Amino acid sequence: MGEGNHLPTTNAVGRPKGRLTWLVGGAAVAVVSCGLLMQYVRSSTTQAASDSPAGTSRVASTVKKPEVLAKVGDEPITYDAVADEAVKRFGREVLDDLIHRLIIQQACEKHKITVSEQEITDEISRIAKKFNLDVAQWLQMLQAERNISPNQYRQSVIFPMIALKKLAGEEVEITEQDLKEAFVRNYGPRVKARMILFDNQRRAQECWDKLDANPDEFESLAAKLSIDPSSRALGGQIPPIAKYNGNTTLEKAAFGMKKPGEISGVIEVEPSRFVILKFEGRTEPVVTNIEQVKDTLYDELKETKIQAEVAKLFEQIKKETTVDNYLTQTTNRADKTGGIAGPTGGVQPVSGTKPAPTRPAKTAGAAQKEIRN
DSSP, rough: SOOOOOOSSOOOOOOOOOTTHHHSSHHHHHHHSSOOOGGGGGOOTOOOOOOOOOTTTTOOSSSSSOOOEEEEEEEEEEEHHHHHHHHHHHHHHHHHHHHHHHHHHHHHHHHTTOOOHHHHHHHHHHHHHTTTTHHHHHHHHHHHHHOOOOOIIEEEEEEEHHHHHHOOOOOOOOOOOHHHHHHHHHHOOOEEEEEESSSSHHHHHHHHHHHHGGGGHHHHHHHHOOSHHHHHTTTTTTOBTTSSSSSSHHHHHHTTSSTTTTOOOOOEEEETEEEEEEEEEEEEOOOGGGGTTTHHHHHHHHHHHHHOOOOHHHHHHHHHHHHHHHHHHHHEEETSSSSSSSSSSEEOHHHHHHHHHHOOOHHHHHHHHHOOO
C-alpha cells in the first residue's frame, strides 16, 4: 500500500469537463484545439436557421416563404404555424447560433476582415484530411452522426472559426519549454493504472480502508463503487496517465508510484472529486528523439494557443456587444469599457418583463466532445 491514506492539501488544476479520460490523457489540450468553436452547434436535432451556402452572409433571409406548407384534407398547415412550432422547440438554440454569427460578422466588418467561400472550403478540406477522410466522407459523417448539414457546418462552425482566428491574429509564441513538455506529454512514458472515482470524501476513505485490508479487491470495488461508468465497467481501467496532462495532482500521485499493485492514498483531483489509483506499470516510449516530431509538435501547439486566444477573444466580443434577446426576454448591455452594465455584471431582464427559463448553455469543451465522440 502507498504511504499516506490522507488527502493531499493541493487541489487539481482545473475541473474535468466530461468523461474521466479528461483527467488522465492530456485531453485538456485536445479540448482547446481544432474545433473549440463547436459551441455554435447545439443539439444534434437542431438545424441552422438559414441554409444558404454563404458563410459570411447576413442572417436575415430574403427568400419569399410559401403561405401554406401542407394540407390535410381541406385544412391547411401554414408556414406561420410551422414557424411557431419550430421556435417553441428549437428557437433558443437557433437564435443563439444566429446571434453569435452576427456578433462575429459585425466584428469582422468593424475591422475590415472578410472570409471567402474558398477559405471555408479549404479549411473543411484541411480538417477532413486530418481525420484521414475526404471531404465528402467527413460531411456525410457529420450529417449522419450529428445531423449537421454541410451548409450549417460552413456557416455555424467553419466561418466563425476562421473569422475569429483572423480577428485574434495567428502570431503566438512557442517556447522550447512548450515543445519539451508537449514531447513528454505526447511521447513520454505514461503510468498504466486503474482508478476508482468518488464524489464523496467519506466514501472514498471507506473504500481505501477496505483496500488497505485487501488490495486484491480493487477491480471488484471499482466495478461496484466508481461513479465513472466507462472505467467502472472495466474494473477501473483507464487510459495511461501522461505528464503535463492538465491535472498536476493526479500526475504527481501517479508518477510517484513505483511497485505494480501499489495502491495510492485518496487523492483529491478537483473539488468534490476523489480518486484511488492502482499502479500497474509504465509504458515504453516509441519516439525518444524530439527532433523526429518537433515540426508536428510545433504545429499542434500553435493551433492550441491560437484556439485559446480565439476563445478569449470571442468572450470579449460578446461583452462588447449589446444583445437584446426578445425570445428569452433578456439583454446584456455593453458599457464603454467593454464590460456588461448592470449591478450584477450579467444578463439583465428586458425592462418590464420576466425572463423566460433557459436551458444551461453548453461549454465549448462539451460541444467539441459531442462532435469528436
